[in-house]
Amino acid sequence: MTMPVNALGSALQQMQAMAAQAAGSSNVADAGAVGESGAATAGAASAGGFASALKASLDKISGDQTKAMGESQAFELGASNVSLNDVMVDMQKANVGFQFGLQVRNKLVSAYNDIMQMQV
Structure with missing residues (x-):
């Protein structure tokens, strides 16, 4: 089963954003553009911390x-x-x-x- 290139690229960008956040980067956008759902999740994690x-x-x-x-x-x-x-x-x-x-x-x-x- 193969995934479309867009889905793989989106997943890669989300992983890069999480890696940048884990490394202490204050700006999640440093890791590249993230899709809408990934941006919402990354924004929720950085804005409210662990609870959100x-x-x-x-x-x-x-x-x-x-x-x-x-x-x-x-x-x-x-x-x-x-x-x-x-x-x-x-x-x-x-x-x-x-x-x-x-x-x-x-x-x-x-x-x-x-x-x-x-x-x-």
């Missing part, structure tokens, strides 16, 4: 699950524009996103417990 990046990730996970459930219901009702392949792929994307969110939550709880058990 976490909220944006949770909102994306929720949106993916809502989209997958909507497509599943449309397929069950016999909509001609929804194929089983699309339903299964979207359900798997939603599942992977949920599992990722669950693992992040587990790491956060573990880190919180470690910090709380530290002696001052």
Whole structure:
């Protein structure tokens, strides 16, 4: 399965923007132009810090699950524009996103417990 060049270029630009942000660059635009969704995510991460990046990730996970459930219901009702392949792929994307969110939550709880058990 091949991806269009635009999608690969967009993904590369988003990775470069994240690398620049991780390196301490105050201007995300230094890494090159980022697509609209990437700019919104990068802007949210730099403007509000960790909390807004976490909220944006949770909102994306929720949106993916809502989209997958909507497509599943449309397929069950016999909509001609929804194929089983699309339903299964979207359900798997939603599942992977949920599992990722669950693992992040587990790491956060573990880190919180470690910090709380530290002696001052």
